[in-house]
Structures are given as C-alpha cells and as structure tokens.
Amino acid sequence: MEHPPRDDIRLEAVLHALSDPMRMSVVSTLATAREELSCSLFDLPVSKSTTTHHFRVLRESGVIQQVYRGTAKMNGLRRTDLDALFPGLLESVLTAAGRQASRLGDA
Template sequence: MTTLATPRALEHPTREEIRLEAVLHALSDPVRLSIVRDMAREGTELSCSYFVLPVTKSTTTHHFRVLRESGVIQQVYRGTAKLNALRGDDLDALFPGLLDTVLSAAAAQAAREDGAA
C-alpha cells in the first residue's frame, strides 16, 4: 500500500493494487454488501453514522476497514467525521460491470426475500 497512515489519513490501495479476490471477499458479507448498496443508492459521501447496522461498533469498524483495504471504498476525515465513498470509477476501470452486476443481483435477492416475507 502506498499511502501512509496517520491519525487523519487512512491507507488505501492504489487502483493498480486492487485485487479481484479482495473485492469479491469484501462484497461477500451481507453487512458489507448492504453498506455498498446504501452508498451506491445515495451516490455521495456518507458518514459512518449514516449506517444503521445490526452489529456492534467494533464490528462495524471492521466491516468498513475490509471495504477500504480491498479498494471498494475510500474513507477520508472531514473534521471529526469519517466520510465514505464508493470507488466505482476504480472498480469499473479494473473490473468492468462487476459492481453494477453485484448490486443488481443483490437488489433482485432483496426483492425475492421481501416478497417471501
């Protein structure tokens, strides 16, 4: 990883360092996938507090770290808030259509599950 971490700067892989298996691993967890779906739907940077997740704060931190270290999201500090943004341009450049396909499949699955309830 080329970006050095300081208390206010977080490590992110460069575009060239993003690996398919890391992205697929990050997207394979239902909680992380719901974070990515929310980010894609909103289309803007979101603070960590935006997300209401069914896990503890420490587990939430872990999920965001996996997403960041895999290259799925970019995290930056703005004042005291940590903002999160999808790295859609990077993912589309490396793996054309992957993110859109995963998000479409997740939406279809959610619709099936909602219809079964």
C-alpha cells in the same frame, strides 16, 4: 488510513468484501448516495467494533474510500476505479443483490 492504489486492487479482495451481507448493505447504500456518507449514518445491527471491521475490509479491499471531514469519517464508493479494473462487476453485483432482496423479502 491506507487505501490501495487502483493498480493494487485485487478481484479476490473485492469479491471477499462484497460477500458479507453487512458490507453489501453498506455498498448498496453508497451506490445510491449522491455524496459521501458518514459512518454514523449506517445503522448496522452489529456492535461498533464489528461495524469498524466491516468498513476496514471495504477500505482495504479498495471498494470504498474513506476521508475525514472535520471529525466525521466520510465514505464513498470507488466506482470509477472498480469499473476501470472490473467492467460491469459492481453493477452486476448490485443488481443481483437487489433482486435477491426482492425475492427474499428483504427489500
């Protein structure tokens, strides 16, 4: 699996990846996880192929890192890279998403 090196991560790609509610749900879950999470732990209300697409967009934009551990594909947030490139962006987006979910009753 290809992941962009830190210096190749672009703001436009990150913002695009975070603009989709399904992808934002994945990022929010990973942001609160204490360890990497398997793709199978995410129960998104879309088809398997669409779920795969969402994870690919997140990976190719540099938002997540995916690695195989045995047969499981594990996902982790690239928080260190994103914070170094765009200080405060990830935390601001996560905070705003949480407030929106509370305001709209999606929490």
